[in-house]
Amino acid sequence: MMKATKIVVIEDEKDIRDVIVYNLQREGYTVFAAETGEDGLQLINDRGPDLIILDIMLPGIDGLSVCQQVRTDSLTKAIPIIVVSAKEEESDVIIGLGLGADDYVTKPFSPRELLARVRTVLRRTGYRERPEENRVKIKDLLIDVVKHEVRLSGKIVPLTATEFKILYQLASQPGRAFSREQLLHRALGEGVVRVTRNIDVHIRALRKKLAPADDMIDTIRGIGYRFVSE
Ligand code: CA
Numbered sequence: 001m002m003k004a005t006k007i008v009v010i011e012d013e014k015d016i017r018d019v020i021v022y023n024l025q026r027e028g029y030t031v032f033a034a035e036t037g038e039d040g041l042q043l044i045n046d047r048g049p050d051l052i053i054l055d056i057m058l059p060g061i062d063g064l065s066v067c068q069q070v071r072t073d074s075l076t077k078a079i080p081i082i083v084v085s086a087k088e089e090e091s092d093v094i095i096g097l098g099l100g101a102d103d104y105v106t107k108p109f110s111p112r113e114l115l116a117r118v119r120t121v122l123r124r125t126g127y128r129e130r131p132e133e134n135r136v137k138i139k140d141l142l143i144d145v146v147k148h149e150v151r152l153s154g155k156i157v158p159l160t161a162t163e164f165k166i167l168y169q170l171a172s173q174p175g176r177a178f179s180r181e182q183l184l185h186r187a188l189g190e191g192v193v194r195v196t197r198n199i200d201v202h203i204r205a206l207r208k209k210l211a212p213a214d215d216m217i218d219t220i221r222g223i224g225y226r227f228v229s230e
Helices: 014-026 037-047 063-072 087-098 111-125 161-171 180-188 197-210
Strands: 006-010 030-034 051-055 081-086 103-107 135-138 141-144 149-152 177-179 217-220 224-227
Touching: 006 014, 006 037, 014 030, 014 051, 014 111, 030 037, 037 051, 037 063, 037 180, 051 063, 051 111, 063 081, 063 087, 081 087, 081 111, 087 103, 103 111, 135 161, 141 161, 161 180, 161 197, 161 224, 177 180, 180 197, 180 224, 197 217, 197 224
Parallel strands: 006 030, 006 051, 051 081, 081 103
Antiparallel strands: 135 141, 141 149, 177 224, 217 224
C-alpha cells in the first residue's frame, strides 16, 4: 500500500514550526503540527505518523516527556523521533537519545539539514517497510499486503479496499482497542468524511465476509473495535 509518509511536528515557536511544516510539505510529506506536547501526543495517537519531529522545550509536557510516552506505548514505540533543541539544551539531547530518540538537530538549522536528517532516519528505520509487516497471519487468517489479498483457511476473501485497510489495521495489532476515530484516520487516511458511524457499516460487511470466523472482530462498547487472536 503506497501511502504518503506522515510526519507530526511538535514545536511551540510559530516561526520555526511554519518553516519546518512548509519544507516538509514541499517534499511531499503529509504534515500535522502541534504547539504543545499534549496536542502532539493526541496527534500521534490519532494519526499514527511515520516520523515525529519534536522540540524539547515546550510549555506543559516537555519534549523529553513526550519522547518517553511515545516509547512506552506499544502502538507508538517504533515511530522514529528527531529531537529539535537549542544549542544550550545539549544535555537534553543526550537524555533524549537515551529515551530512544533516533536523531537530533540543533537550532538554528537549515531546512536542507533537517530534510537530510528526515530522509536518513526514515531510510534507516525503514518504518512501515519492514517485510514482517507485509504479512499478518493469525490462526486461519492470512493478510498479504503486497498481494492485497486476504485468505481464510486458504480461501480468498473478497474485500473492498476500505475493508482490507480496516482489517489490516485491526489484525496487525491483535488485542489492541481502536476507537472509530483511530480506525478512520489510520485505515482510511486523510481527507475522508469524518462520519465515524461509517466504520460500523464497514465492520458489519467485514464480519459477514469473514463468517464463520467473524467473531475475530470484537466490539468494545462505547469505544470501538479490537481484533481477537485468542
Ligand atoms: Ca521550544
